[in-house]
Amino acid sequence: MPDQESQTSTDAAPDVLAEATAAIERHELWVARDLLAGHVREERDLEALRLLGEVHHGMGDLPAAGAVWFGAGVKGPEVDAAVRAWRASHGDDFGAMWRSLPRSVRQEPRSKKVEALRAKALEARSAGESTPDPAGSAASSGGGIDAAQIIAWVIAAFVIVCAVVGLIQILRWMVPGG
Structure with missing residues (x-):
C-alpha cells in the first residue's frame, strides 16, 4: 500500500497549487498563503515554495518571502531584496533564521545553503549567542x-x-x- 500513499501525496500537490493559483486570481492572497504554507510544512515542494514566496511578496511580507525563497533556492533581484529583509528582520540571528524556514526545508536532505545556515545556527548556539535549539526542537540550551x-x-x-x-x-x- 505505500504506493497508494505516495500517489496520494503526489496528487495533493497539483490540487494545492491549483487551489492556491485560483485564490491568487480571486485576489485572496491570505487563502493562497494558508494553503501553501500548510502544504510546504509537510512536503518539500519547490514549486509550492516558490509560489508561497510570491504570495508573501505580494502581501508585502518581504522577510517571509525571503525565508521561503531562500529555502527553495530561488534566484533573482526581488529574491535578493527579500532575503536581505529576512536577514535584517532577524538581526542576522542564525538560530532565528533557521527556525523561520518551513519545516520541510529544514528536514534532510537539505540544500547546501540551508545546511550552511543550520551549521551557523548550531555554531552560534554553542557559542551562547542563541538559546533555542536550531535543530527545531523545543529544548533550550540552559542558562536560566x-x-x-x-x-x-x-x-x-x-x-x-x-x-x-x-x-x-x-x-x-x-x-x-x-
Missing part, C-alpha cells in the same frame, strides 16, 4: 530557570501528593478496624 517548567513540576508534585492521600483514605475505608 524556566518558570513554566517550575510551575509544571509543582503541579505534578501536588497531583502526586493528592493521589497518595486519596489512596491512603481508600485503604482506610477498605481495611476493617483501621
Whole structure:
C-alpha cells in the first residue's frame, strides 16, 4: 500500500497549487498563503515554495518571502531584496533564521545553503549567542530557570501528593478496624 500513499501525496500537490493559483486570481492572497504554507510544512515542494514566496511578496511580507525563497533556492533581484529583509528582520540571528524556514526545508536532505545556515545556527548556539535549539526542537540550551517548567513540576508534585492521600483514605475505608 505505500504506493497508494505516495500517489496520494503526489496528487495533493497539483490540487494545492491549483487551489492556491485560483485564490491568487480571486485576489485572496491570505487563502493562497494558508494553503501553501500548510502544504510546504509537510512536503518539500519547490514549486509550492516558490509560489508561497510570491504570495508573501505580494502581501508585502518581504522577510517571509525571503525565508521561503531562500529555502527553495530561488534566484533573482526581488529574491535578493527579500532575503536581505529576512536577514535584517532577524538581526542576522542564525538560530532565528533557521527556525523561520518551513519545516520541510529544514528536514534532510537539505540544500547546501540551508545546511550552511543550520551549521551557523548550531555554531552560534554553542557559542551562547542563541538559546533555542536550531535543530527545531523545543529544548533550550540552559542558562536560566524556566518558570513554566517550575510551575509544571509543582503541579505534578501536588497531583502526586493528592493521589497518595486519596489512596491512603481508600485503604482506610477498605481495611476493617483501621
